[in-house]
Amino acid sequence: MKKIINYIFLFFVLAPQLAKADSFNSLWKQYHVAQDNDQPRTQLSIAERIELKAEWDKSYGDLLAAQLSQISIMETISPDSLQPMTLRLESKAAIEGKKDPVLSAVYNCILGKLYSSNGGQPDKVKSKMYYEKAMSNPRLLAQIRSRVYEPLLKEGLDDNIFGKDLLHVMGLTAEDYHTLYYYYRSVGNRRAACVCAYYIIQQERKVDVNQMQKSKYLMCIDSLIHIYKDVDAAGQLAVEHYKFMSQADDASVKDQLNYINFALAHWGSWPTMNFLRNEERRLTCPxxxxxxxxxxxxxxxxxxxxxxxxxxxxxxxxxxxxxxxxxxxxxxxxxxxxxxxxxxxxxxxxxxxxxxxxxxxxxxxxxxxxxxxxxxxxxxxxxxxxxxxxxxxxxxxxxxxSDIAVVHQKLPDGKIRLGIVSATTGHPLSGAEIQLYSNKGKISGSPLTCDDDGEVVFQKDRDVNSFFAYTENDRYCPKASISDYYGYSDGKSSYVSSNIYTDRTLYRPGQTVHVAAVFYRNKQHQNVGVIAGKKVQLVCTDANWKEVGTKDLITDAYGTVSTDFVLPDHVLTGRFVIKTSEG
Incomplete structure (x- = not known):
């Protein structure tokens, strides 16, 4: 069944008179059609009709659902109306508290949901207060059977597990899993207790390691599986065990499949076990x-x-x-x-x-x-x-x-120079032709014919985005994209660069890293040469950027230095870096 995701459908509960159920179903069907067609005012009108009918028939579930729907719609089309409507609900909750404690509890649960949706700290305090009022008498709520108009439970759950009572609807909405757990355990409903215990440990889950042998969360899951292994609801815990396992660092695919088979053999009838069946297919899919x-x-x-x-x-x-x-x-x-x-x-x-x-x-x-x-x-x-x-x-x-290769050069003023050569020999292909294309197809005025040097220069039209180069015997070089963007440098900058080399790319702790580096200067892109006699520093850092070693060196006549770094015997593995103070 679907997750509880929107309080609009929160309380289609409290069984109405069976003779009137079809009429309410018809009205709610009209409501959902208007919702699908994005007609909020029509929704509001239908919700008001449902409210009037529900008040007359004393169908509390439909009454509450209609009121919540109105609140949600008014929040969208007229937010200023939300506060007086909330005050009206608070007033009704107080009044019904003296006459009908069940209806008052439902009103309190609705108010708890409304205030929790606002997100502010004062509203959270109010939300908690109303939820506590709603759940103050679980035994009374458990005696009321609920008519669930829309699926309200969390995914994969069946309200039969909880005896279709009002308690579980309100408890799951309030996320008061402890109250649910202690009640269902006290009355011997082990299936419901198992599910509630699962939600408790999820709710209280803390940051944990991603290893099966060390995870406290997984230990809690497995402990509950041991306690409730005799009921099919343990399948919910088994699914959670697998989900952790599938992300763990120390579980192989073989381990995952073995656990899937184990879980299906013990609790295969549980609804969410289809997730494991799908995972088995995914892991073995041809x-x-x-x-x-x-x-x-x-x-x-x-x-x-x-x-x-x-x-x-x-x-x-x-x-x-x-x-x-x-x-x-x-x-x-x-x-x-x-x-x-x-x-x-x-x-x-x-x-x-x-x-x-x-x-x-x-x-x-x-x-x-x-x-x-x-x-x-x-x-x-x-x-x-x-x-x-x-x-x-x-x-x-x-x-x-294909033996065709294309050299593409962008020139000033939107011109393009193309050279067509043999990809095997590098020799120009004189007489090769070039067909230009736009998004709409071939460009008129082409193909262009290359000269004896296999070249052609042309003014690029703004619509041209690709070209196709070919010869009489070779029409198998795919089309290539083309751009007329042209950039250049004034060539006035000067800088020092270095290239660093190691003897290997992979090392073990305790091994020696042999390092060499070459330093050179580039002056205005015209004078490039090595730097001799320069003091430089090489630094080696580990995976946490902590320094492993530093070497102060002087370049030789060829601008080269060489040295060794000895890696620690006990160090975190990962990506190590050697950097230089220059270039």
Whole structure:
């Protein structure tokens, strides 16, 4: 059932005369239609009608719900009306206290909810006072059966656990879990007591470690599980145990699955146990990811297709097929219609097929593999990956093989210089053509033709945002974006820089770090040279930025220094830093 999230529906309780229930249901249905259509004044009118009818029929639950609805609506459309309406409720609570203690308790609970929503300290004090009045006689409230018009309980709970009494509705609203716990324990309702004990430890939970072996919160959960293991409500505690476990530093996926199976075997009938069933499916769901090493590959160059995050799959079949299309055509392979059209462009005579097997793995373990594809000629290619599991749809991806590379330079006054070269040799591709594009498609006046040096300079129109470079035999280099932003430096600045090197990237406590550094000066971007004979300082800090060591050094004729730092034997592992006083 849904969480209690809004006091508008707080008290559709206190069973009305059964003969009148359908009439109230009809009115509340009209109210919700107006609410869905965002018609607050219509809602207000219907709520007033419900209030009048409820007063006549003495249907207290509908009366209170109608009054709360009016308060909520008036708070939105006329906030000034909230205070007199609240005063009216306070007056009614005082009057009913002498005539009808149950109705007075309900009014007090409503007032507690209203004041708690305001958030100020004085209002919190008033809220606590009214809640205490509302819960002062739990045995009396437990004798009243409630008609719950809307689900009022916290997610996953069933009001049958509490005997459908008024006490639990008010207690959960007031978050007075202690009163609920002691009452239900005293009358032998162990299911309700278990749930209330769970909410108590949640309410009193403090900052804790994220380790199962050391967490006091988890110890409390497990202690309650031991006490209430004979009732299905312990499943609520088991779900909480798993939620902690799933975030803990010392619980493996195998541990999580073992606990899920244990919990389902003992308390599988509890409503929220479907959460654990969904988690089991999530942790063992068959999956894989196929990635090409590059989207554009050089002709006749070997490359890899990487199979990653493979889980609960025994076999993956990979095919590579050439497409009768070019790189200027845009394909959305995630769209079923476009994919179906693309598959019609497959050249069946040029196909590579391979398989990889993933046997002897648990259904939660991840695996990876790779497939080496020998060099291919220029073209567009489609990769298809399918598995032995028919429930997993095949995946597709497109890559291109092209020898075209583009050099893009922004010039002053909105001009663009493009150079088209062979990606293999670096030689210019004279006569190569460039088609310009805007958001609306091809730009008129293009394509542009490169000169003997494979270059072209043009004035960029504001609508141009991409281009497609191609030759007669190679139309497989994808479109690239283009910008005419141009920036420059006056070259008058001078600065000192340094490059620091270590012999490794990963060390253990107690090991020695060999360090070298080169210092150089850049004068106005024209005179760059090393700095000899300069006093410099290298500082090593640990993961908490505490100093491990300091070295005062002097650069040699090549602007270089070298030294060693010995790491402590007992130190917090993490990211260590070596920094310099210069550059």
């Amino acid at each position: 999956q894989y990811k196929a990635v090409v090493s590059k989207r554009v590959i050089l002709p006749n160059n070997d490359f890899y297709i990487y199979l990653r995050d493979v889980r609960n799959v025994k076999q993956l079949n990979v095919t590579v097929e050439q497409l009768n299309t070019t790189a200027d055509k845009q394909w959305n392979i995630d769209d079923a219609g476009q994919l179906a059209l693309l598959l019609k462009h497959v050249n069946p005579s040029k196909k590579i097929a391979m398989s990889r097997y993933f046997l002897g793995r648990a259904n939660y373990e991840f695996s990876r593999d790779s497939i080496l594809i020998n060099g291919l000629p220029s073209g567009a290619y489609l990769i298809k990956v399918s598995s032995d599991n028919s429930d997993i749809p095949s995946s597709y991806d497109i890559f291109y093989v």
